[in-house]
Amino acid sequence: MARQPIRFGIIGLGLMGREFASAAARWMHLLDMDVQPVIAGICDTNAASFGWFTDNFDTIRVQSTNYHDLLNSSEIDAIYCAVPHNLHAEMYSDIIRAGKHLMGEKPFGIDRAANHAIMDVINAHPDVFVACSSELPFYPGGQRVFQAIRAGAFGKIIEVEAGFLHSSDLDPTKKINWKRQVQFNGEYGCMGDLGMHVLHLPLRAGWQITNVRALLSNLMPQRPNNAGELVPADTWDNATLACEATDGAQTFPMLLKTFRIAPGETNTWYIRIHGTERSISYSTRHPKTLLTMQYTPGTPQTWSDESLGYASAYPTISGGIFEFGLPDSIVQMWAAFCDELAHGRDGMKQPFYCATPAEARASHDVFTAALESHQAGSVAPVGR
Secondary structure (H helix, E strand, O other): OOOEEEEEEOOOOHHHHHHHHHHHHHHHOOOOOOEEEEEEEEOOOOHHHHHHHHHHOOOOOOEEEOOOHHHOOOOOOOEEEOOOOHHHHHHHHHHHHHHOOEOOOOOOOOOOOHHHHHHHHHOOOOOOOOEEOOOHHHHHHHHHHHHHHHOOOOOOEEEEEEEEEEEHHHHOOOOOHHHHHHHHHHHHHHHHHHHHHHHHHHHHOOOEEEEEEEEEOOOOOEOOOOOOEEEEOOOEEEEEEEEEEEEOEEEEEEEEEOOOOOOOOOOOEEEEEEOEEEEEEEEOOOOEEEEEEEEOOOOOOOOEEEEOOOOOOOOOOOOOOOOOHHHHHHHHHHHHHHHHHHHHHOOOOOOOEEHHHHHHHHHHHOOOOOOHHHOOOOOOEEOO
């Protein structure tokens, strides 16, 4: 099958920039795709990062330390931008104004004002396709939770809990980086960095969070710099948000957690929905296991433990008995981005699309209310 090439430039050649390029190199893993990303441009302020890309991709036509060189190039159709949060408003806006389609990293702006500025530019350029990176719901377990949400049948929702947990910051000798500094990461701290993962499925469900009581912790207020000197680490390490949410017909509790210090956890994403008739639970800590419970009054309350195979949103060459991992979820997310870019949402091969700018905007309302709640020590309304 001939595949339509989508020529991508990557701005920010760190961890996730390499992951996207790797996903493009694995594109033959997907079956029946009529579009394909091609790495055509790279940009980073550190030119030393170019080598891995140029060593592995002979399709690169533009390489620069100035991102405008990618935006001005006729060799590039779309941009993946993975830069610190303080750069989002300027760079995302410039990318969209240049007519380049954009996959941007969360949270789409260092704060709500920056996010609103980006949204204004998006609204002024409806011909440019824009999405927000969030790959973890593309795990087979995440897809099963999404299917359960679409099907409904939870009865009365008792509670929803979702979270994203790291543990590496438990080490006090870990060197500081931009994510631990308000000037680069923003006052949201861990919420801005991790929160879109947590909110992706609840927002996609159409659930509206109406208020929040936030407990925020800065557990490691100092970290060593490259010289070994202790310097302020002034962002929130952990956030627990106790929320009220509504689906229009009922109101229910929602507990959201974004932790950089969760002992023993490594990139654990989870979601649980408890209902009076149906419940479902999934965590990447046990990526093959899906827990479900169907309840009828008078019958036993029994959880079913299902071992998941490789049942992805987009079919691949992998057999159904094999295991799914993070690199696979990234390929699936990029397949959804390219599919929607090429065919529109109504023409996609499957129904789960990438996180949207509108969902990113809604996440800012939650995070802003969380900051207000923590400062006042009280419940804060969302979206005022």
